[in-house]
Amino acid sequence: MSPSLPRRRFAELLLGTGFLATAVTFIYPVLRYLIPPKAADLGSDSVVAGRVGELKPNSGKIFRFGNRPGLLIRTASGEYRAMSATCTHLSCTVQYRDDLHEVWCACHNGMYDLNGRNISGPPPRPLQTFDVQVRGDEIFVMRRRES
Amino acid sequence: MSSLQNVRKWLDERIEWDDLIAPLRKKAVPLHRLSYWYFLGGITLFLFIIQVLTGILLLLYYRPGANEAFESVQYIMTQVQFGWLIRSIHSWSANLMIFTAFAHMFSVLFLKAYRKPRELTWLSGVILLFLVMGFGFSGYLLPWNTLAFFATKVGTDIAGQVPVIGKPIMIFLRGGEEVTGATLTRFFGFHVAVLPGLATSLILLHLLLVQRQGISVPPRLEMEWKARPAERREMKFFPNFMLRELMAWYVGLGVLGVLAALFPWNLGVKADPFSSAPAGIKPEWYFLFMFQTLKLIPAKVWFIDGEVLGVLLFGVVGLLWLLLPFFESKDPSRPKPWITGFAVFALAYVAGMSLYGHLAR
Numbered sequence: 001m002s003p004s005l006p007r008r009r010f011a012e013l014l015l016g017t018g019f020l021a022t023a024v025t026f027i028y029p030v031l032r033y034l035i036p037p038k039a040a041d042l043g044s045d046s047v048v049a050g051r052v053g054e055l056k057p058n059s060g061k062i063f064r065f066g067n068r069p070g071l072l073i074r075t076a077s078g079e080y081r082a083m084s085a086t087c088t089h090l091s092c093t094v095q096y097r098d099d100l101h102e103v104w105c106a107c108h109n110g111m112y113d114l115n116g117r118n119i120s121g122p123p124p125r126p127l128q129t130f131d132v133q134v135r136g137d138e139i140f141v142m143r144r145r146e147s
Numbered sequence: 148m149s150s151l152q153n154v155r156k157w158l159d160e161r162i163e164w165d166d167l168i169a170p171l172r173k174k175a176v177p178l179h180r181l182s183y184w185y186f187l188g189g190i191t192l193f194l195f196i197i198q199v200l201t202g203i204l205l206l207l208y209y210r211p212g213a214n215e216a217f218e219s220v221q222y223i224m225t226q227v228q229f230g231w232l233i234r235s236i237h238s239w240s241a242n243l244m245i246f247t248a249f250a251h252m253f254s255v256l257f258l259k260a261y262r263k264p265r266e267l268t269w270l271s272g273v274i275l276l277f278l279v280m281g282f283g284f285s286g287y288l289l290p291w292n293t294l295a296f297f298a299t300k301v302g303t304d305i306a307g308q309v310p311v312i313g314k315p316i317m318i319f320l321r322g323g324e325e326v327t328g329a330t331l332t333r334f335f336g337f338h339v340a341v342l343p344g345l346a347t348s349l350i351l352l353h354l355l356l357v358q359r360q361g362i363s364v365p366p367r368l369e370m371e372w373k374a375r376p377a378e379r380r381e382m383k384f385f386p387n388f389m390l391r392e393l394m395a396w397y398v399g400l401g402v403l404g405v406l407a408a409l410f411p412w413n414l415g416v417k418a419d420p421f422s423s424a425p426a427g428i429k430p431e432w433y434f435l436f437m438f439q440t441l442k443l444i445p446a447k448v449w450f451i452d453g454e455v456l457g458v459l460l461f462g463v464v465g466l467l468w469l470l471l472p473f474f475e476s477k478d479p480s481r482p483k484p485w486i487t488g489f490a491v492f493a494l495a496y497v498a499g500m501s502l503y504g505h506l507a508r
Contacts, residue, residue: 091304095423106424
């Protein structure tokens with residue numbers, strides 16, 4: 001066997017590894033760069049969603065819960081309910097329908113009841129529900145603690 | 148010698164100009180009763196050129212960003228002279244381009260022009276159609292209005308449904324977990340830099356392939372002309388067909404101008420991430436068939452979530468569509484009937500579902 005052959009192989013291997021390593025050092029930072037940094041969820045576990053008297057019975061409003069929208073409902077009987085406003089189907093923002101007394105997503109006609117349960121249309125899961133407390137003039141909405 | 152001939156001589160002495168354009172002179176367009184379908188690709192190209200030109204004009208005033216985008220488009224439409232017209236032409240031309248691209252694709256399919264040796268032309272064409280839809284999707288968000296906001300939310304969420312890789316893709320597209328100003332910045336980058344670069348390269352490849360392989364004729368005619376070469380009829384591409392194509396472009400420009408001037412594109416209401424999706428919300432017409440399908444699939448099919456099933460189904464059909472020429476028989480006398488059946492079904496499905504989506508409440 002000619003002695004130049006292993007030497008050439010060695011040079012090729014060295015160069016090939018070098019190219020590969022260079023490519024990796026280029027590609028890795030680019031890939032990392034493409035993934036956005038995690039945004040801090042500014043929302044605490046509770047938020048003031050509205051004021052007493054702001055909502056008539058049988059109506060709803062969207063409030064801001066951290067980075068996401070929430071839905072506060074005052075039922076026809078005057079009771080407050082709160083749930084996530086992000087539809088579990090494809091993330092549209094739902095709304096309260098006073099004519100149906102139900103929660104509706106306009107995007108794909110998904111329907112939830114006042115407990116956030118998906119009752120018709122494409123939504124696969126119920127909406128996350130929150131606790132509501134009225135303290136003085138303010139309506140507080142809180143995430144439920146996992147028990 | 149006229150000055151034009153002088154310029155040509157000068158060029159010819161330096162870069163052998165005549166050799167360069169020789170292939171164009173040799174190129175011929177087959178003449179038969181379905182020849183007029185050959186205009187569609189060219190018209191799509193013409194509309195793409197319009198998009199590039201009006202897009203550059205819009206860039207002079209447009210500012211990406213959640214706090215500025217809507218206002219800058221409003222400024223273009225109300226303050227900048229003829230701004231409303233430029234934006235209207237850009238929007239109308241985009242929609243017409245998607246329409247002609249679809250029509251071009253189906254004409255290629257029914258005339259069986261995708262057969263060997265033109266598999267790569269089909270492949271580049273279908274990828275171009277996907278890119279064009281990507282242009283539509285990314286450009287739709289740029290005015291930052293309510294409809295665009297929710298369309299983007301749904302569209303990126305659909306991407307997020309793909310098992311395993313979906314979530315990272317969604318975060319990459321959105322620039323975070325939610326649709327925010329970061330999404331707008333990314334979509335702007337895709338729309339004005341990434342997609343135009345990719346599309347231009349693919350268009351050049353597509354045209355090079357058409358130039359290299361010549362224009363296809365339907366299988367039956369191909370066999371007839373092979374058996375009786377005397378019956379073969381064709382027209383020189385340069386200048387005969389090109390002048391006709393230019394006239395088609397001129398008509399296209401007229402149609403575009405009338406639509407843009409008489410039906411200026413609306414701007415809508417500025418997006419508010421903390422408002423409900425408005426009733427009657429629908430995507431652009433070219434996504435309507437997918438939208439309507441997703442609406443009809445129940446929440447759970449067996450043990451799979453409905454939307455995951457829908458996304459997987461469209462993914463598989465899209466891949467099959469891309470690879471269609473590779474299933475076709477190599478013999479022009481025996482084309483596979485199921486491919487024609489599939490094409491007819493696809494056209495009927497897309498048209499029917501779009502119409503249903505349009506009429507549905």
